[in-house]
Amino acid sequence: MLSDVLLGKLAALAVLSPAAAFAALGAYLLLLRTPSERVVQRVVLSALAVSLAASLAIWASAVAAPYAFLPVALGPWFKVGGYEFDVVLLVDRLSATMMVLVSLIALVVGRFSVAYLHREAGFARFFLLLALFSTGMLGLVSAGTVDLLFAGWELVGATSVLLVAFFHDRAAPPRAAVRVYITYRLCDVGLLGGAVLMHDLAHSSQWGEVFGGGPWPGTAAPLGPGAATALALCLFVAAMGKSAQFPLGSWLPRAMEGPTPSSALFYGAISVHAGVYLMLRVAPLLERSPAASAVIACVGAATAVYGTMVGRVQADVKSALAHATMTQVGLMFVEIGLGLYWLALVHLFAHACLRCLQMLRAPSALRDAQEIRAAHAGEPLPHLGVAGRLLPPALVRRAYWLSLERFHLEPLEERLVAAPLLRVGRLLDRIERRWVAALSGVPERAADEPGAQAARRARAAPGDGARAMAFQPTARDTERAQP
Template identity: 35%
Template sequence: MIAYAWLVPLLPLVAYIFLLALGRRAPEGVVSSVSVALTFVSFLLSAAVFVAVGSHPEAATSYVFHWLTLGSRSLDVGFSVTHLNALMLLVVTLVSTLVLLFSREYMRGDERFAVFYQYLNLFVFSMLALVISPNLLQLYIFWEMVGLCSYLLVGFWYFKPEAAAAAKKSFVVTRIGDAGLLAGIILLFLASGSFDDSTIFAKVAGHSLSLGWISGQALTTLAAILVFVGAIGKSAQFPLHVWLPDAMEGPTPVSALIHAATMVAAGVYLVARLFPLFAASPAALTTVAWIGGVTALLAALIALTQRDIKRVIAYSTISQLGYMMLALGVGAYAYGVFHLMTHAFFKALLFLAAGSVIHAVHTQDLFEMGGLGRRMPITMWTFLAGALALAGVVPFAGFWSKDDILNATLQTGHPVLFVFALVAAFCTAFYIFRVFFLTFTGEPRPAAQLQHTEWSEAGEGGPVMQVPLVVLAVLATVAGFFNSPLNGYGLERYLFADAPTGAGVLGRTFPENVGLMAVSVVVSLLGIGLAAAMYWRPVIRPASLANGLRLLYVVSYRKFFLDEIYGAAVVGTGRFLAALVNAVDRYVIAVIVRAVGRIFYAAGLFLKYTQTGQIQTYGVVAGCGLLIVVVIAIFRAGGVL
């Protein structure tokens, strides 16, 4: 079965080509049915590959064939199956199938319905092909395709200026990270002579990575950090996180796919895949840990005050990705991957539930919602399951993976990062239940902005929207048990089956800390309690608290002014340099060019009048010239004087 893993990404590609051939006017039923069916078959194949790799760890291998010869080096393409990417195939195809199904009703009636599904299928194909790429060169090709698909989907409603601007912003910001990744890949290739992971890992383990101008350890650190720059861009880590909230201008199913299983997951997957490289450099791991910890806290603080339901969940994604990077940075490889898996389920659920709400009331402003639980009970209960999982309440999925990360951070001697993560956990519980209470409890707020007829007609979507919510709610509830003590830490055992490939660094575990588990649950419950006291059964007036903490509120609401800072420092500087170059071009270079032109024009004009057509005049000029030459020869060229 493992040998047929290449079919997993192929089927979404077939769906894309088929829909492309059908054209933009293809029937919606055909478009969605073909897409969902082929992606579901990919999921079944992924499940078979996942089981096969787990049953026969020795079968995990690469299947490659020759592509190009460059000088003495041969480049291969193909696919690779490991325990890590078998898990990723399963998660990506499952979430993608549910998102494609949900989109059938959410996007119904859109004049570019078929185009939307084309883009989604190409997106899924690109991510799956990235996951099973056997070398870094092939991975980079599909890495860029993922970025292209994200650009197309974020700007799908291109007629909206906000969507067009968000698409450009996401593309430009992630290109910064991609430049770092490309530099890191080239550096590894020059130092190892190969794009293949195993060759690079072997040279790292043998301390034989070398270039003439840099030592082995410094080279390893530099290459790892450059690769991590690529992950910072794709996974929206500080300081390149600013594109992800703006990407909410795309349709909500796009947000679910980007945040749960494709683009942002690619950065975490990249670091996990190249973990032996990072593990060989303590400086690189420390960088990953601190960037992850700062991102987790920063995004959680920003999410506290946002009004847009999708932007709150978007900042939640940034924060949770920070948790994953923190886990990888402190050496807890399995815990970072575990949180990637559980997060995919409950974050897809939260976005799709938010999409169900937006589909019903046609607004994204939390303060234009309220009381929807009575009209949309399935959406409410499924959203609640996702919120509890995100908040880390036992026994939901997020509790197990988040607690593992907190435990590993503390046990590896990072108390400051542990405090960051714990504060972020409190904020997470508060802001997600702030969303829950504002959306589903109370009465419509305010009635003047949310028309009564709209609210009274709000209701659940059809079965194609409800089924994905229910399935994801179940997964958000039970998926954490896969790596719990109740299951003998099944995911760790699964991932560690190929630990020797990782030069002995993948199999690190951390003993459970029951006291810490209790602390993390209490912190989450305190966050939920504060949200309830402010937005469900108000004993604290949010407006009064915001006024009392005005400065902090404004800083959070304005996203720490990072967009303004980037606007001044980067965009402003760019515009200043462009204006300076324009001025130099217009007032210096252009003036010099015109002056030179006028000089030669004047010289030509003067010479024009020397052409009289009279032979005697030419004879006099020639004689004078000859006389001058003779004089020079006598006085300057060794004459008698």
Template identity: 75%
Template structure:
């Protein structure tokens, strides 16, 4: 194993390289004029190459060491009321594997985007967001505390929303980005509450102190059964939102409104697996709580069944790939719930690489399908699967219709979740206006919540199939 000082510096280099590229390009764009495409892509891809090289060295050192567990102290961020927010990285087999995966997929997607987004008006914006996303995701997978993980988690969410709305000249990407944003905001409450619970129950935000200092996956956490269950369920709720698990995963097909490289990066390979990583990091909590493990497995099983049924009825390739990703991530949750943590990590790595390739080839999938169909012209259609042959025909038709409509999941969420929250927000807004008017002695202003309600309702209603990527003549 490499010396701890050198290993810590390499881990910090892997994290800070894309951050430096984002800061340098962002400052240049703000202070001067926009640089050329070659400069923008060169700076970002060079930083990702450095990050990948450092991650590979860290991964090799972690694999060769039988008990790889190293905390890298980068110093305090701020201190308030006796509490210090320390920036610390955790290097072990789980984090080093994910660092290699994030850097590799980001570099591949970035290299693909150089030609794909050539002469696109938002070329520099895309690569800036790519560097920021890489920084956020590397922060998530290498964070030594839940506080730092939360910061990276929010960076990933923000860049995800901005890239879904990349083609903001059209209304559909903006509505899809709003749907993703609302889902993230609701589910991220679980991570925030989980951070507070970890502080309260374990007295520390450090994973090495709260979950144990044993090498991953470690032993059961030194928390009580009730506390471990509550903390694990909070983290599960956050993971469900980011990994598009049932019943909050209806946003995933809508997120395909972004460019194909961002779809491959976020919803095929990296971002959609962030929830899986969070559950893998929380393995000591699941070892302590059988109830939480059972809930994780049940959520994954429901998601796998839902994604498989709906994905087979989709008419466009990106929606079909989105639901295929959803089903495979659900299987990973089942593996984690059953205690097969290493299997889930291998499954994550292999699935991310495969799905990234499929997403990048999505614009040419229609041509491939047409060539295959032409080569097999005149041959009989394949038989239905086992379920289609055993179940009654009316039941099969009903299941197909429900799958085509995605089981009306979005309409149910709109009616029972989004609409009540909007009504509550409007009531709170009216109360606040009256209270402020009464204190200031001014006339009560008119309520202005109706336009916002119409905007949110338009974003969440209906089950329209998202249009494929609008890059000219390429999707």
């Protein structure tokens, strides 16, 4: 068994190794020039290997001392008035297991990406974001305070959005990244509200002080049922967004626009399970609040049903895997809602490893399916499942059609969430323009709308504008020029 001091140093090393790789590689890219692929991969993979070795040592010590609960204080980050932001890591059975999982899968995906992204224009950018994601995720799972968890949570979200839009020369990836970003922003309000509520109710942000400092999963938190329910539901809103739970999971299939390694890392193995980890971490709150546990179980069950129905009718491999991931994560939330925390942790670890392998093999899955069909050519098609045989044919056809349309979740979200937010944004923009015009003494004009500057330039120089328009070919000229 390692000493507490050594465990603290190993925990800090596991988190800071990819952070050092990100800082070194980012400074080199910013100040000098793009390094070679060999230098990039060696820097990042070496840092991830160091992180994995430190995580394995911490996990072995946690297994040898199963009741270990060790907060590691790295000192204050900043102070504002009477509040001090402390950087505290937590070493226990849950954090040690998650640190091993995160560092292991990040290293495997990084090694796979060396060949997958060879000679890709964004090779260095991908590994830079991989190091940043590893830093954020390791900080998230080893955080001893809700403040540090929030910082890691935001780093994971930022890298997720940037990697979805990795192929930004096409229109679909940036559009999918915007959808992911909006969902994250809306749901992260719950985590921010939960952090503020925790400070207000418990007067602390450290897990040990709020939950009693017992071995995970611990006993019921020393809070009232109403306070525990409010805090747990705030945190669950954030978990729903990050883990793509019903009805907020329509962004998950669209996030597959990123490279296959990032899809395996984020939406097959690690990032999509961050919400599950958050609920496992706040298990003492759920012990105090049966209402919050019931809500978590019901949402997880609805997600599992939705994911399995939609996933069975998908025509592409990555969308089918995305909905299969949604289904399994929903089952994990059901297990958490029923109080089966150890089962949920084992389920998380096993599912992350399996789904990562399936995501990495997704490009070759089509060939495998064709070979299987060729081997079974001429055989009768398999029968429908039990539900398909028992339910009326009209209901089966209706469910099939709804599954093809993904239950119209995206149009509903755009109509009920996106459109009202856009209207509020436009209203606030008009109010801001009026206030700026009133304070500056300049009357509000229609010329302040987008594109007005170009119109003013055209009016100021009519000759230039006429010449510019004269050289622009029309659609008829373009058709004539085609052979």
